[in-house]
Amino acid sequence: MCARTTNLERQMADRQTEHLFDLIDVNPTFTHHLLMRGGQIGKVLKLPPWLVAILTQQPYARKDQLNLTDHEKERFLCAYSILNANGTLGNLVAIHAQMHQQHGTIRFLPWHRVFLLQLEMALRAIHPDVAIPYWDWTNPQEQSIPAWLQNVTPTVNTPNGPISVVRAPGSPADLATTAANVPSILQNTTFNDFTFQLEGVHDFVHVWVGGSMSSIPTAPADPIFWMHHANIDRLWWLWHVSAQGQGKNPNLSGLAAQMDPWNIAEPQTRDIGALGYTYQ
Numbered sequence: 001m002c003a004r005t006t007n008l009e010r011q012m013a014d015r016q017t018e019h020l021f022d023l024i025d026v027n028p029t030f031t032h033h034l035l036m037r038g039g040q041i042g043k044v045l046k047l048p049p050w051l052v053a054i055l056t057q058q059p060y061a062r063k064d065q066l067n068l069t070d071h072e073k074e075r076f077l078c079a080y081s082i083l084n085a086n087g088t089l090g091n092l093v094a095i096h097a098q099m100h101q102q103h104g105t106i107r108f109l110p111w112h113r114v115f116l117l118q119l120e121m122a123l124r125a126i127h128p129d130v131a132i133p134y135w136d137w138t139n140p141q142e143q144s145i146p147a148w149l150q151n152v153t154p155t156v157n158t159p160n161g162p163i164s165v166v167r168a169p170g171s172p173a174d175l176a177t178t179a180a181n182v183p184s185i186l187q188n189t190t191f192n193d194f195t196f197q198l199e200g201v202h203d204f205v206h207v208w209v210g211g212s213m214s215s216i217p218t219a220p221a222d223p224i225f226w227m228h229h230a231n232i233d234r235l236w237w238l239w240h241v242s243a244q245g246q247g248k249n250p251n252l253s254g255l256a257a258q259m260d261p262w263n264i265a266e267p268q269t270r271d272i273g274a275l276g277y278t279y280q
């Protein structure tokens, strides 16, 4: 497990297919075998366009959960349950339970960007067409638990014991009230103000979902955690490419700029295109 993590760390700045190669020691998948054949296979076989896009290393899209087809939902949930069964998910939940100065600091956004990529690389090693969907709770149509997740409450085995996902969501009106802060948050002109306010809204959404999501050591067991954080990551990207946010990054240096336990430095987290994904 340690060897795999080290490989992942080393490759993090590289493109998506190269991340996938690194998982092969521990969880060999047919995706790896396909990607190892790379461009060669694309020349001799006719393949679906989405697979050609992966083989030619084009950025993949994280989509609004509202727009997923039934097939896309099924593929995401299936890959998620495989990562639960093989321990990958439980290990990530345990990392989130540790102290990495990832909450209440200016590391919040870059740290969680790296954290999401860890799960997403593992998901895509199972199903290469899957990305983490985002739950856009700023959209009035999404101000409740998405219907397709209501019965998805897995028990996740972690090194610290099993976590059975439970929820006790608040009212759509409460979620709407909090989400209404987002337009003014996007008007901030300093990174520190922006991240401080966005993290506050993020905290409230955790509390709103309730149950496992309300507690740091258990939250990532719930698939909605990853979709909530993809939305936070998306809002950060929206701000980052806006006139207000352009060129503004967290003022981190030395050890504080290292997104431990991964060997990724904050500057490597700034461009989602370089990390291999986009928001759609």
Ligand SMILES: [Cu+2]
Pocket (backbone or CB within 6 Å): 096, 102, 103, 112
């Ligand atoms: Cu967190």
